[in-house]
Amino acid sequence: MSNAHAVEIDGLVKLYGGTRALDGVSLTVGEGEIVVLLGLSGSGKSTLLRHINKLDVPTEGHIRVLGEDVASLRGKGLRHLRSRIGVVFQQFELVGSLSVLENVLTGTLARLSGPRLGTWMYPKELRTAALGHLDRVGLAGREHQRSDTLSGGQQQRVAIARALMQSPEILLADEPVASLDPESSQQVMDLIREIGRERGLTVLCSLHQVELAMSWGDRLVGLRAGKVVLDTPASGVDRDSVMQIYSAVAPGVPAELAALDATVPHLRQAVS
């Protein structure tokens, strides 16, 4: 990890109509740091991640990413910044009818001109690189398989390989294992961390699984109602302090229950 900053956020406020999705977030992330964003559903994790590659623009505040003032970037400059930031989503966002290899190759579309239909339309060196990334994520030999015939964990590996095609410096992962079973979740998270370390990537990842987050990240950042309420190295942190993020959500809702994944609204109704 170097001392340089990959992401510098100062006083970020985001309003959606009357909703204060982010409420004065200031955060600095060092190059090569692996950061987990934790917090209840609706606490602002995805909104924060979306500001880093300018999928959303601040109502107030400043963001610098890889030395660039994000608000001032447009056109080519914005495309260049986005090419340095890989993204992995909860729902993988693969084209199910395309082969694994073609999905990985689409990670290069932003820097190629003209449409590409079929893997043969990509330069040979890109196909070779894509096969290398598939090997790295444990999917060697699957390149010609239709993507929608893979398991969820395998599809997320394809999405990681696709992100690697950009040779990113930052990886944003928005609940990358929310739709996976616990075993696949652990494997995918391990893979993201190993790849992050190997390549010196700065990783920002939102998660709902507290135990996984504590054993996985270098640093935990907790959001509640758009504010940073926890910012700590993961090493040595005690679980109770992390659970504070989820406490006092609503009268009668224990923090343990509130911290549960997408089932929270249903459980809340059940206990209230």
Ligand SMILES: Nc1ncnc2c1ncn2[C@@H]1O[C@H](COP(=O)(O)OP(=O)(O)OP(=O)(O)O)[C@@H](O)[C@H]1O
């Ligand atoms: N495009 C939008 N338009 C209006 N409101 C939005 C929009 N995006 C987010 N919000 C609101 O902003 C708040 C923060 O949402 P966000 O998706 O960032 O939370 P989150 O912590 O990522 O939640 P989850 O864990 O469920 O993904 C919520 O109240 C949400 O309803």
